[in-house]
Amino acid sequence: MVLFTSPRGVAIRLAQTEPIRDRIERVTADLKELKEFLPIELSPRRHQRLQDFLTSELTELNSFHDLPFALYDQEAKVDYLLLKNFLEREVRTLDLEAKQDEKLSPLVPFANTLVDLCEARTLVMPMDPKVTAQTLFDCQTTIVSVIEKVKAKSGDMVIPKNSAFRAANHIIALKGHLKEWFSFYTGYDPTFDWWVAHPYGVIDQSLQDLAATIKEVLVEIKPGDDDAIVGQPIGREGLLFELRAEMFPYTPEEIISIGEKEFDWCITEMKKASRSMGYSDDWKKALEEVKNDFVEPGQQTQLVRDLVHEAVLFVEDHDLVTVPEIAKNSWQMFMMSPERQKVNPFFLGGDCIIVSYPTDAMDHEAKMMSLRGNNIHFSRATVFHEMIPGHHLQMYMNARHRPYRRVFDTPFWIEGWSLYWEFFLWNDERWIKTPQNRIGMLWWRLHRCARIIFSVNFHLGRMSPQECIDLLVEDVGHERATAEGEVRRSLNGDYSPLYQAGYMLGALQIFALRKEMVDARRMSEKEFHDRFLKGNRMPIEMVRALMQDQPLSPEFQPSWRFYPL
Structure with a gap:
C-alpha cells in the first residue's frame, strides 16, 4: 500500500477508492462477461446492458477528478486516462452500431x-x-x-x-x-x-x-462469389472520432497528406536503388527483378528460419533490445492455407510465424503471384516486422509486463512498433543492404503509405474497393492477387477503420519519440526500446507522457504534432 501525507478525510477517501489497475482489470472482465452472456449483436437487451454498464463506469471515473487523480503516480495517471478513453470509445461504438442497425x-x-x-x-x-x-x-x-x-x-x-x-x-x-x-x-x-x-x-x-x-x-454479390469486397465506410465524423480515440491530433485530410509525402519520399529512394541496379529511374523494372528472386518450392520455410536467426543475432550483437531466452527459442512455424492467403497474401507473425507460399492445389497464375509476392527481399524485411524484434517479442513482453493494458489495443502501438524497426534498419548502416534488399524494404514502406491513402479515402467515400486495388497494382507494384487480398483484409470489417493507417503513422510517432529521447541523450537505445515494450499497449502520446514524465490532468487532450505539414 502507498501512504500519502494528507488530511484525514483525503486519506479515508483514498483508502476506499478502487486502485486504478484493479478497476481496469474488473472493467475488462465485466465487459467480457456481459458480451459473452449476451452475444447477439442485434439484441436490444445486450445494447441496454452494455450502455448502462459503460456509462455507469464512465460517470464514476469522471467523478474522481482531482482526487484521487492528483495523488496517483505517473503510471496510474496514464492508466486513468487510458481507461477513460477506452470507455468513451466503447460508448461511442455502441451508439454507432445502433445507428447502423436502424438503417437495416x-x-x-x-x-x-x-x-x-x-x-x-x-x-x-x-x-x-x-x-x-x-x-x-x-x-x-x-x-x-x-x-x-x-x-x-x-x-x-x-x-x-x-x-x-x-x-x-x-x-x-x-x-x-x-x-x-x-x-x-x-x-x-x-x-x-x-x-x-x-x-x-x-x-x-x-x-x-x-x-x-x-x-x-x-449487395450485388453473385452466388458463390465469396471473394467479393464490400466494406463499410464510416465517414469523416467517424474517422474524427477514431482519431480522437487513438489520441492522434490530426484530421483525416492531414493524415492522407502525411501518407502522400511519405509515398513521394519512397519513390525518390526507389529510383536511387533502381539506378544502382542499372535500371535508371525505372524502379518498376528493378522491382520486377526483385520479385522474381524467390526460392524454389519447399524451401521457403528454411529461408524464413534463417532470416529469423539473422534478425535475432543483429539486435543482440548490437545490444538494441532485450531478447529473453524463451522468446528467442520457443517460436513456432505454420503454413498458411490457400483460402487464408486470399486475405493474407504475405506471411504473418506474432505468437508464431505463418508462412504464405504456393501449394500444389493453386493454379499456375496464383502460384506465380504468391512466389513473387513472397520473394527473398520482401521476406527479409517482413521477418524483422513479424518476429524479433517485431510482433513476436512484442507479444512476449505484453504477456509479462503490465498485461492489464492489453485491453487498450491500438494499431499505432502494435503495428507502429514493427514498422519502426524497418525504419531503424533502413537508417542503420550496420544492417547490410544490397540494392535489391533496399527495393524490398522500400516496397513495404511504399505499401504502408498506400494503406493510409486508400483506407482513409475509402472511409471518406472518395475511393471504391476497386480503386483501392488499382492504386496498389499501378502505383505500388502489387501483384493483383496480393492487392485484392490487402484490400479485402482492410475493408472487410475485421479491422478498425484506422488499422491500416496505424502502421505508418505509429512508426513515424515512435521514430519521432526516439529522436526526443535517444538522439537527445535522455536514455540509451536499448533502454528506450525496453521501456517502450514494458509499458504495454497504448496510444503513442501516452508512451511519450510516461517517458518524459509530462504533467497530466483528468481533462488531458492529445496535442503532439510530431509531423510537420
Missing part, C-alpha cells in the same frame, strides 16, 4: 422475436413448445415476405450496399444463435421436438435464403 431494420423485422427466444433460453426461462412453434411459424411468414420484397426491390428495401451487407451478416449470425438454442432443447424435452423440430428446420433454411437473397440483389 426493414430487412430484419423478425429479429427481435428470434433474439428473445435465444435470450429466454440463456436466462433459463420457461418455454412452451406449442407457443414457440407458433412463434417460429409467424417469423417464417415474415421472412418469406421480406425475401419477396427484396427480390422486387420495393420502396422500403432501397438500402445502401454496406447496410444490406451488414444485415446479411447479422442474419447468418442469428441463424447460428438459433441453432444453439435448438440444440439446447432437442432430445431433452420430447414435446419440444414434436412441436418445434419442423418449423425450426424451415426457418433455419429461410434465414440462409434471406441472407443469400440480400447479398445477390441488394
Whole structure:
C-alpha cells in the first residue's frame, strides 16, 4: 500500500477508492462477461446492458477528478486516462452500431422475436413448445415476405450496399444463435421436438435464403462469389472520432497528406536503388527483378528460419533490445492455407510465424503471384516486422509486463512498433543492404503509405474497393492477387477503420519519440526500446507522457504534432 501525507478525510477517501489497475482489470472482465452472456449483436437487451454498464463506469471515473487523480503516480495517471478513453470509445461504438442497425431494420423485422427466444433460453426461462412453434411459424411468414420484397426491390428495401451487407451478416449470425438454442432443447424435452423440430428446420433454411437473397440483389454479390469486397465506410465524423480515440491530433485530410509525402519520399529512394541496379529511374523494372528472386518450392520455410536467426543475432550483437531466452527459442512455424492467403497474401507473425507460399492445389497464375509476392527481399524485411524484434517479442513482453493494458489495443502501438524497426534498419548502416534488399524494404514502406491513402479515402467515400486495388497494382507494384487480398483484409470489417493507417503513422510517432529521447541523450537505445515494450499497449502520446514524465490532468487532450505539414 502507498501512504500519502494528507488530511484525514483525503486519506479515508483514498483508502476506499478502487486502485486504478484493479478497476481496469474488473472493467475488462465485466465487459467480457456481459458480451459473452449476451452475444447477439442485434439484441436490444445486450445494447441496454452494455450502455448502462459503460456509462455507469464512465460517470464514476469522471467523478474522481482531482482526487484521487492528483495523488496517483505517473503510471496510474496514464492508466486513468487510458481507461477513460477506452470507455468513451466503447460508448461511442455502441451508439454507432445502433445507428447502423436502424438503417437495416426493414430487412430484419423478425429479429427481435428470434433474439428473445435465444435470450429466454440463456436466462433459463420457461418455454412452451406449442407457443414457440407458433412463434417460429409467424417469423417464417415474415421472412418469406421480406425475401419477396427484396427480390422486387420495393420502396422500403432501397438500402445502401454496406447496410444490406451488414444485415446479411447479422442474419447468418442469428441463424447460428438459433441453432444453439435448438440444440439446447432437442432430445431433452420430447414435446419440444414434436412441436418445434419442423418449423425450426424451415426457418433455419429461410434465414440462409434471406441472407443469400440480400447479398445477390441488394449487395450485388453473385452466388458463390465469396471473394467479393464490400466494406463499410464510416465517414469523416467517424474517422474524427477514431482519431480522437487513438489520441492522434490530426484530421483525416492531414493524415492522407502525411501518407502522400511519405509515398513521394519512397519513390525518390526507389529510383536511387533502381539506378544502382542499372535500371535508371525505372524502379518498376528493378522491382520486377526483385520479385522474381524467390526460392524454389519447399524451401521457403528454411529461408524464413534463417532470416529469423539473422534478425535475432543483429539486435543482440548490437545490444538494441532485450531478447529473453524463451522468446528467442520457443517460436513456432505454420503454413498458411490457400483460402487464408486470399486475405493474407504475405506471411504473418506474432505468437508464431505463418508462412504464405504456393501449394500444389493453386493454379499456375496464383502460384506465380504468391512466389513473387513472397520473394527473398520482401521476406527479409517482413521477418524483422513479424518476429524479433517485431510482433513476436512484442507479444512476449505484453504477456509479462503490465498485461492489464492489453485491453487498450491500438494499431499505432502494435503495428507502429514493427514498422519502426524497418525504419531503424533502413537508417542503420550496420544492417547490410544490397540494392535489391533496399527495393524490398522500400516496397513495404511504399505499401504502408498506400494503406493510409486508400483506407482513409475509402472511409471518406472518395475511393471504391476497386480503386483501392488499382492504386496498389499501378502505383505500388502489387501483384493483383496480393492487392485484392490487402484490400479485402482492410475493408472487410475485421479491422478498425484506422488499422491500416496505424502502421505508418505509429512508426513515424515512435521514430519521432526516439529522436526526443535517444538522439537527445535522455536514455540509451536499448533502454528506450525496453521501456517502450514494458509499458504495454497504448496510444503513442501516452508512451511519450510516461517517458518524459509530462504533467497530466483528468481533462488531458492529445496535442503532439510530431509531423510537420
